[in-house]
Amino acid sequence: MPVELIARKSRHSLPIHVVSGTEDMPDDARAWARANGFAAESGKALILPGEKGALAGALFGLDPAQGNLGLGALAKALPEGEWHFAEPPADPDLAALSVVLGGYGFTRYGRKPGKALRLALPAGADGDRVxxxxxxxxxxxxxxxxxxxxxxxxxxxxxxxxxxxxxxxxxxxxxxxxxxxxxxxxxxxxxxxxxxxxxxxxxxxxxxxxxxxxxxxxxxxxxxxxxxxxxxxxxxxxxxxxxxxxxxxxxxxxxxxxxxxxxxxxxxxxxxxxxxxxxxxxxxxxxxxxxxxxxxxxxxxxxxxxxxxxxxxxxxxxxxxxxxxxxxxxxxxxxxxxxxxxxxxxxxxxxxxxxxxxxxxxxxxxxxxxxxxxxxxxxxxxxxxxxxxxxxxxxxxxxxxxxxxxxxxxxxxxxxxxxxxxxxxxxxxxxxxxxxxxxxxxxxxxxxxx
Missing domain, CATH: 3.40.630.10 (Zn peptidases)
Incomplete structure (x- = not known):
């Protein structure tokens, strides 16, 4: 799924919580993760439920040893919609770039690109450079x-x-x-x-x-x-x-x-x-x-x-x-x-x-x-x-x-x-x-x- 960068998050944007273990998870998400067998495996996402069937956000597992490029998996792991990082990434440029690169697809010969995932630029990111x-x-x-x-x-x-x-x-x-x-x-x-x-x-x-x-x-x-x-x-x-x-x-x-x-x-x-x-x-x-x-x-x-x-x-x-x-x-x-x-x-x-x-x-x-x-x-x-x-x-x-x-x-x-x-x-x-x-x-x- 291609990724579209937007300058700032709107009120409809959903948070991405990047976690490396259960201790990194928000308190209200820990029980849901346990019930779904989510153990913060690197590259895996778990969608968090909201009220009346709406989405409330996502947990995303990332092994720190994998670096920022592991965030590229978000492009395919998240459903269509507008998203933002709940916590500022250490390297905002590389974090945003990794997600965009992960959304690449070669479409010249008929492969459908699909609808774009929208990602709000994290604070401090240079959108033009990305x-x-x-x-x-x-x-x-x-x-x-x-x-x-x-x-x-x-x-x-x-x-x-x-x-x-x-x-x-x-x-x-x-x-x-x-x-x-x-x-x-x-x-x-x-x-x-x-x-x-x-x-x-x-x-x-x-x-x-x-x-x-x-x-x-x-x-x-x-x-x-x-x-x-x-x-x-x-x-x-x-x-x-x-x-x-x-x-x-x-x-x-x-x-x-x-x-x-x-x-x-x-x-x-x-x-x-x-x-x-x-x-x-x-x-x-x-x-x-x-x-x-x-x-x-x-x-x-x-x-x-x-x-x-x-x-x-x-x-x-x-x-x-x-x-x-x-x-x-x-x-x-x-x-x-x-x-x-x-x-x-x-x-x-x-x-x-x-x-x-x-x-x-x-x-x-x-x-x-x-x-x-x-x-x-x-x-x-x-x-x-x-x-x-x-x-x-x-x-x-x-x-x-x-x-x-x-x-x-x-x-x-x-x-x-x-x-x-x-x-x-x-x-x-x-x-x-x-x-x-x-x-x-x-x-x-x-x-x-x-």
């Missing part, structure tokens, strides 16, 4: 959930243009063989076999004199694995391989809606890694924008190739901060699972800021090492570098080290190896496309540039 965060998360989720039949490179470009119009940003696009003329050979090579032409999408917003913040998102709209073809089970979720692009667009939406004092640039190499007679091959050597030659050890490691050309372009103007996000490696999932994306940076101050924001926003991220000795494993006998290692070890680390070769001038750089997907329902969102890390990054950027 809305822009929710809008950014929902944009990322919607883009990832859309199948490749409706989210190819053409459609991803349209989504960028729609976002740009909403915030008076500018967009330029280099498409097809023009990529070769403009020196983006690896983006062209990865995407040339697809029915829709590969492209580099470039969005700009904000005063030119402001600090430059550049976001680069992997936009592989579908990944067959190329000629080193994936098995069917490996392709099943590959509509989400543009999750990096979806997430940087969600973050860009938050930044622009907040009016942060930055010169924002968003670069998205949008391609489909398809199979055709002109597909790039294992063993090929590709030129890159930066002049580094890359031997192709595996065509299924294509994301780092398109990112490398985009990062090289971004790096040329020496941005103050350069961030890339990509659904890059299965190795990251093996190491940390689907809910905890690793990030890489050699900037200690930036790493500390990201970690602090991650904790405060309950948006999990975990720093991993750019372990330089592993870079030797990307050696090639015929080119400057290989796009994969041969031993299969530390795949997420070596992918980050590969990308690092294409960044030299940026004041600070960070790489986020996200999954972009939730394999199961959670209180703050259903299974499916997910925004990861962008709420933490919004907080970090707001602290820096507001």
């Amino acid at each position: 809305k822009r965060l929710a809008d950014g998360v929902f944009l990322a989720r919607d883009l990832i959930n859309t199948p490749a039949s409706d989210m190819g490179p053409d459609d991803l470009e349209k989504a960028v243009r729609t976002l740009a119009r909403a915030h008076e940003a500018t967009v330029s696009v280099v498409t097809g063989d023009a990529l070769l003329k403009k020196n983006f050979p690896m983006i062209h090579a990865v995407g040339r076999a697809a029915a829709q032409a590969p492209r580099l999408i470039d969005l700009s917003w904000g005063p030119k004199a402001a600090p430059k913040v550049t976001l680069v998102g992997k936009g592989v709209c579908f990944d067959t694995g190329g000629l080193d073809i994936k098995p069917a089970s490996g392709m099943l979720l590959m509509k989400k391989d543009m999750g990096g692009a979806a997430n940087v667009l969600g973050l860009a939406s938050m930044i622009m809606a907040a009016g942060l004092k930055v010169r924002l640039r968003v670069l998205i190499p949008a391609v489909e890694n398809a199979i055709s007679a002109n597909a790039f091959r294992p063993g090929d050597v590709l030129a890159s924008r930066k002049g580094i030659t890359v031997e192709i050890g595996n065509t299924d490691a294509e994301g780092r190739l398109v990112l490398a050309d985009a990062l090289a372009l971004a790096d040329e103007e020496a941005p103050h901060l350069l961030i890339d996000m990509a659904t890059l490696t299965g190795a990251a999932r093996v190491a940390l699972g689907p809910d905890l994306p690793p990030f890489y940076t050699d900037d200690e101050a930036l790493a500390a800021e990201v970690a602090t924001a991650s904790h405060s926003q309950e948006d999990p991220l975990w720093r991993m090492p750019l372990w330089q000795p592993y870079a030797a494993r990307l050696a090639s006998k015929i080119a400057d570098i290989n796009n994969v290692t041969t031993d299969g070890f530390a795949g997420s680390v070596t992918a980050a080290l590969f990308l690092k070769r294409f960044v030299e001038k940026a004041d600070a750089w960070a790489h986020f190896d996200i999954y972009g997907w939730s394999p199961s329902d959670r209180p703050h969102g259903p299974a499916g496309g997910e925004a990861q890390g962008i709420r933490a990054l919004e907080r970090m950027l707001s602290n820096r540039y507001r």
Whole structure:
């Protein structure tokens, strides 16, 4: 059930009592809870009866260890109507946001959204901020959930243009063989076999004199694995391989809606890694924008190739901060699972800021090492570098080290190896496309540039 935020409660609003045990319950609700076997289980709600069959409020169980995101279950646990928190939440923004996120549903293909639950903003909450965060998360989720039949490179470009119009940003696009003329050979090579032409999408917003913040998102709209073809089970979720692009667009939406004092640039190499007679091959050597030659050890490691050309372009103007996000490696999932994306940076101050924001926003991220000795494993006998290692070890680390070769001038750089997907329902969102890390990054950027 979608959630509508209202500025203040009316006299018809019903109270939500968030409890972790019977001792937290109002005195007049304790007997009712006992009679109904309600023991404040986390994520469970018990409706309280009023006079003449009316509702008087609700008890909602929440394990304190679960954090504010557990409040997202309220969106589905409560009946339609107007509600408010009986006791002020410790973090009013995050409490309200969690409920809104829990009401998300992907409705493009006929699922009915239902009537909205109305939630009064808790005291101290910034309603505008909650809305822009929710809008950014929902944009990322919607883009990832859309199948490749409706989210190819053409459609991803349209989504960028729609976002740009909403915030008076500018967009330029280099498409097809023009990529070769403009020196983006690896983006062209990865995407040339697809029915829709590969492209580099470039969005700009904000005063030119402001600090430059550049976001680069992997936009592989579908990944067959190329000629080193994936098995069917490996392709099943590959509509989400543009999750990096979806997430940087969600973050860009938050930044622009907040009016942060930055010169924002968003670069998205949008391609489909398809199979055709002109597909790039294992063993090929590709030129890159930066002049580094890359031997192709595996065509299924294509994301780092398109990112490398985009990062090289971004790096040329020496941005103050350069961030890339990509659904890059299965190795990251093996190491940390689907809910905890690793990030890489050699900037200690930036790493500390990201970690602090991650904790405060309950948006999990975990720093991993750019372990330089592993870079030797990307050696090639015929080119400057290989796009994969041969031993299969530390795949997420070596992918980050590969990308690092294409960044030299940026004041600070960070790489986020996200999954972009939730394999199961959670209180703050259903299974499916997910925004990861962008709420933490919004907080970090707001602290820096507001």
